[in-house]
Amino acid sequence: xxxxxxxxxxxxxxxxxxxxxxxxIVNEITLPPTPGQIKDRENLAKKFPAWENRKPPTGGYNCAxxxxxxxxxxxxxxxxxxxxxxxxxxxxxxxxxxxxxKRGDLALYWEFLSxxxxxxxxxxxxxxxxxxxxxxxxxxxxxxxxxxxxxxxKPDAFSGEILHHERHVYFYPDAxxxxxxxxxxx
Amino acid sequence: MTTPLDLLKPExxxxxxPILPPPAILRRALHRLASVRTVHWAVRRGTVSESMxxxxxxxxxxxxxxxxxxxxxxxxxxxxxxxxxxRQEFAEEYLCDLARLRLAEMPMSIRVxxxxxxxxxxxxxxxxxxxxxxxxxxxxxxxxxxxxPIPSPSVRPNRxxxxxxxxxxxxx
Numbered sequence: 500x501x502x503x504x505x506x507x508x509x510x511x512x513x514x515x516x517x518x519x520x521x522x523x524i525v526n527e528i529t530l531p532p533t534p535g536q537i538k539d540r541e542n543l544a545k546k547f548p549a550w551e552n553r554k555p556p557t558g559g560y561n562c563a564x565x566x567x568x569x570x571x572x573x574x575x576x577x578x579x580x581x582x583x584x585x586x587x588x589x590x591x592x593x594x595x596x597x598x599x600x601k602r603g604d605l606a607l608y609w610e611f612l613s614x615x616x617x618x619x620x621x622x623x624x625x626x627x628x629x630x631x632x633x634x635x636x637x638x639x640x641x642x643x644x645x646x647x648x649x650x651x652x653k654p655d656a657f658s659g660e661i662l663h664h665e666r667h668v669y670f671y672p673d674a675x676x677x678x679x680x681x682x683x684x685x
Numbered sequence: 686m687t688t689p690l691d692l693l694k695p696e697x698x699x700x701x702x703p704i705l706p707p708p709a710i711l712r713r714a715l716h717r718l719a720s721v722r723t724v725h726w727a728v729r730r731g732t733v734s735e736s737m738x739x740x741x742x743x744x745x746x747x748x749x750x751x752x753x754x755x756x757x758x759x760x761x762x763x764x765x766x767x768x769x770x771x772r773q774e775f776a777e778e779y780l781c782d783l784a785r786l787r788l789a790e791m792p793m794s795i796r797v798x799x800x801x802x803x804x805x806x807x808x809x810x811x812x813x814x815x816x817x818x819x820x821x822x823x824x825x826x827x828x829x830x831x832x833x834p835i836p837s838p839s840v841r842p843n844r845x846x847x848x849x850x851x852x853x854x855x856x857x
Contacts (some may be wrong), residue, residue, distance in 0.1 A: 500778060501742075504749065505782070507788065511792075529789065530792075536754065575792065575796060617709060619707070656792070657754070
């Protein structure tokens with residue numbers, strides 16, 4: 500099967516991508532989405548009215564490429580291992596219990612945490628909004644109200660970039676996940 | 686005429702899988718779909734034959750255009766998930782042929798096939814094995830043996846406790 504496609508050889512495109520320690524990161528620049536894929540993602544966005552679209556559906560990179568490759572390429576192969584290599588080599592650390600979350604920190608969505616396995620998604624903390632602000636009770640964050648992280652991320656290789664509540668994510672029906680926060684702050 | 690394979694067509698499947706998570710997660714998400722399970726059992730029961738699969742793959746690949754995302758990429762991935770645990774030779778052929786491609790036009794199906802192959806080889810299976818006995822072995826005389834059923838635990842004498850009892854009584 501796929502005899503004709505085999506004759507095409509390798510049509511993938513990638514760039515040189517390394518961690519700070521010089522570790523090689525296998526990557527691939529994806530093609531633009533099809534009209535059908537764009538429509539699917541627009542339909543999904545309708546189920547999450549609180550999503551704020553920053554960028555329409557686009558190819559080229561995925562969530563990991565958005566966070567660690569400056570939107571130049573996507574990271575797909577050995578996803579868990581490569582992400583852990585980046586976190587280690589680039590000097591990220593797990594946020595301590597009770598430590599304040601700040602803009603620019605990362606939210607990682609794992610299926611299992613101990614040991615870490617099956618990373619669904621990664622996004623960057625873009626905003627911290629108070630619950631009172633979200634309910635329209637006041638315009639600015641109140642020190643007494645809880646701050647909820649809002650994440651800027653790209654749900655997949657063919658979607659756009661969206662700003663969303665940290666729990667307003669979709670992987671597949673009934674997917675269970677845990678969020679872990681990582682930071683590059685000392 | 687519709688076949689179970691039609692359940693995997695992109696226009697139907699995309700409603701169930703609106704976004705494509707990383708390959709390992711996508712494989713598991715596809716396994717949860719009723720359409721994927723239907724095709725899996727149809728292949729195992731023989732309702733979907735090798736020729737039907739080949740024809741279906743050919744029809745999906747007819748939309749292949751160099752430099753454009755293949756609309757049926759998710760369909761090919763779902764078919765890989767369906768065939769993962771099927772022992773037919775064409776299932777192995779499909780997974781191997783898809784997994785060894787390096788095409789930007791179908792990034793997800795290729796990676797799902799790679800995940801499926803890995804899972805397929807890790808899966809313990811009952812396999813049919815053929816042994817060829819020599820002519821000497823065939824001519825060797827055999828004699829019938831009596832096979833007695835093993836008594837169930839409730840009626841089996843507890844030898845260990847009896848042994849201990851004997852020892853204890855002997856010590857006294």
